[in-house]
Amino acid sequence: MSKRVIIMNFDVESQAYQAFSEVKKLHVGRQIKGEQMAVITHNNDGAHQFKINDFLDFTGNDHTSKDSLIGMVIGILGGPLGVLLGWFAGSLIGATQDAKEIQGAQSIFEFLTEKIAEGQTGLIMIAEEDDNRQLNHLIMNDLGGEITRLEYENVTKEIEKAKAVEKKVKEAANDAWMDDKKNTDTN
Template structure:
């Protein structure tokens, strides 16, 4: 099963320690890790503190084109903030818990469940046994939540479309506002011209 795993830490230092340990993960036939990212909510915006691409670790730019890179790009943008404001809390999750993705997409969940200063690890994994990954985090105070990678990919594509529509809508509204401002400015010039000629007319001696 290809999964995207979200691991939310109660202690920030443990998140960094766990991330460094994951970078040295030995791939096996049953468990493979493709990408990991350490993220944190900094003043209401999800930011990347560190990342690692097991497939191409030497190319930092390659991360932006990965599934996790695209996910973080969405979460860190205006759409992520919108989801965070609109989605109700989802509590009571523990290590290894899976949630119904019909209830919330990963984009929505991270935006809603990662409050200011909280830290998390997001990973793309192929796993035949979930207990392997669970065991890696068992010594930390964490929540582990899984989504099917294919579903996350669908959500990202849909989110990108929504983001594009929001951008287009903003451009239309901005254009309309500029037109309104221009119309108002033209009217101001007309009123001023009318006033100026009225003033001149009052000064004409008949």
């Protein structure tokens, strides 16, 4: 059994909600073993924010959307690192010392912004799969959507990289702010 982060995208918003409902039924029928699932929207307001519209923790651990892996991904996308790196409009960093580290941290986030484009609504689910046929049939055949599977371990590694880079960026910004303040105070 392989634990995966599954991204599902659709042409029509209502299909994402229908998929959310149908996937719950697959879980109840033990046809899939889900951990968490969320309906997310990539806002079409120019701010490039993602919003979690509905969230379900299948495990019964009462995770909220914010303390879930899905919430972490969405938080990083909408946080200062996502804005700084310009995941939506190309990198603003350029050729810095940390460019390779930053580039590695971008892949899951860039991928998500490509799959669920501005104005679109989709699903993200964390699940263990023995057989992916039921979910594939539902998403691709019944609802006409796309489905992409990413290895859970790879996604968690990328989140950790992004958090580390975000911490460095915050520290560097704080140091620069304090240096500027010292220079202003001494003049």
